[in-house]
Amino acid sequence: MWKRFWQEWGRDLLIAVAVALFFRAEVVEARVIPTESMVPTVLVGDRILAEKIIYRFTGAQRGDIIVFDPPFDQKSSNAVLAELGLEEDYLKRVIGLPGDVVEVKGGKVMVNGDTLTEPYLNGAPTYRYGPVTVPEGKLFVLGDNRNHSYDSHYWGFVDESAVRSRAVVRWWPLNRIGMLK
Secondary structure, eight states: OHHHHHHHHHHHHHHHHHHHHHHHHHTEEEEEOOSSTTTTTSOTTOEEEEEOSGGGTSOOOTTOEEEEOOSSOOOOSSHHHHHHTOOOOEEEEEEEOTTOEEEEETTEEEETTEEOOOTTOSSOOOSOEEEEEOOTTEEEEEOSSGGGOOSHHHHOOEEGGGEEEEEEEEEESGGGOEEOO
16 A cells, blocks of 8 residues: 555656656746846846747747847856856847847937837936847847846847747746736
8 A cells, every 4th residue: 555655656746847847948937136237127136937938939029028048158157156067047128139220329229210118227328339230140138227237238149049038927026026028
């Protein structure tokens, strides 16, 4: 009787672990925000969920908040990750799509000559950038905390193939649960 109980319990545990690993690898992943680059949309320590399915069917859209591999050989600022030889993914907002002309001037971001309406900003950018044309297969991304974000205006474009997921919901802290826009 006990042998059968432990066999069934062990089988169920293995199935649950396999389903959880598949879900994390293919559907959704939890992330903890480590920097202030996306303030006020997400704050340091916020927990978010990022879904991995939509970009299998469509490309990123302007305004999406994406998780992506850094577009350069960077050393992690997180000592634990650096010691393990792992890199941190980045979280930024898509501003320019392939073929778009992006320019930052006068405290405004312009795409194809039109000023973006950006109610999510922490403050107007104080720098000038561009105009640049986003190459095919690339994205131009900026943090919502424009003047304190290490993003495309520093290091250039992100390969579309480097996009891992789209941030969709903040689940922690409880008083700020909600969809990310």
